[in-house]
Amino acid sequence: MILARLSKAIREQNWFAVGIEFIIVILGVVIGFQVTSWNEERTERETEQIYLSRLYRDMQLSVCRIQRERDNVAEWNGRAQTTLNALLSRDPDAVTDSGFELVASTRVQTGSPFRATLNELINGGRANIITNETLRAQIAETDAELTSYDEYIQILVNAQGTFLNEVHSRLRPSPGSVYRITYDFEALADDDVFLNSLGHALRITDANKAWLGDMADVADNLRVAVGTELGLDVPDELDCDTLDGDAE
Template sequence: MILSRLSHAFRTQNWFAVALEFLIVIAGVVIGFQITAWNEARGERDLEQRYVERLADALETDIAQFSNAIELAILRAEQARQVLAAIEDNSVAHEDPTDFLRGIVTAAYTFVPTVDEVVFEEMISRGDVAIIRAETLRSQIGAYYQFLESYSQWHYLRSHVQTDYMAQRAGVLTPAQERLWVDAYVTDGVVGVELETFSTADADAALERIRERPGMISALAHVESWQIYNQIVYLDARDRAEALLAALRAEYGGNR
């Protein structure tokens, strides 16, 4: 229809009509491009908001994981200290022989938090990192996940400390005492699990065997230091996660 009007205007040399038709066409193209740009911008903002919400969820999960890891590292370090103290003074083990023996079993156990990196990895793989408009926030997000990557390089040492200690203490406890680790994972009444309590004599017998194992005593000292290190690392990680979550909330609002 526009072409027909233009053709007629050219034939009649109605240059005003020609100019008007051209203006209409150009205006239509500009408006079309503008509508497309608005839709694209709105789509990007929607995508940005979804990423932010998912990142907030992931950070809340990370914070809970780090808090759990901190509590367990504190407990394990205390168990290692208790065993080392009992080597010098049996009365330390007599306060609660069953708990003391449980500490021998679990002192080197390490809980490695399972951090949620799915959202960030998706942003990287799809090239969507720049969709987070605030440059300082983008940098903070990248720094957080870079930190997680840097501390993961030491996981093999944590495993080594645990396996070395377990090898050093092999044979110190009876099979029934070895099952004390079950307390952390099951409740009374689980089929096939019968948890026992032990006496001061049981604790004294274990201590005598430990004193004959200098390698185990050295391993215990190593265990304590590593559990303290775990506390420091996971406290740092939790602080970073909380700071990033607070920054997301400050930038985008909401109570997530």
């Protein structure tokens, strides 16, 4: 219809009408582009909110999981240290555990944060959808820090292998339970290789505990930042007992 009116106006040399029709066409194109731009912007902001909500949940679960891993390392390390102290002081009555602590305390927990959303944002090239530049930088920094701690802890895993055989080869499972370990107390108290190996192993898991704590802090800082960006009432400390969906 517009083309028909425009053609008629040109034939009649009605330049005023031609100008009006051109303005109508241009305004229609501009408005069309603007509506498309608004729709795209709205879609991106909705997508940003989805990403931030997922990231907040991931960091909640990450903090709780890593803290639990850290607490497990701390518990077994402390229990094994009690047994080591008893061996060093040659006091069998000071041993209060089953012996399994000597096995469990030499395990290095690698840390296992929930990184699916981080991976999509960073590795998938979607980070630019986050409009807050400070938060976007913190997301990238968190991803890099978690990767660095993964690498640090892998160094502990490799170092621990040097001592595991010296510790585990002196231990035997008790009949009826794989969680009870039997050993010759006097023989181990006289075994410098075992004592030194266990001491080194416990120092490694002590570093493991510290680095897991650092990982949890990194994830927690991002949790607070993302929750604040979402306008949530963000607690200073998580109640991990109330969080569900933590798939092991």
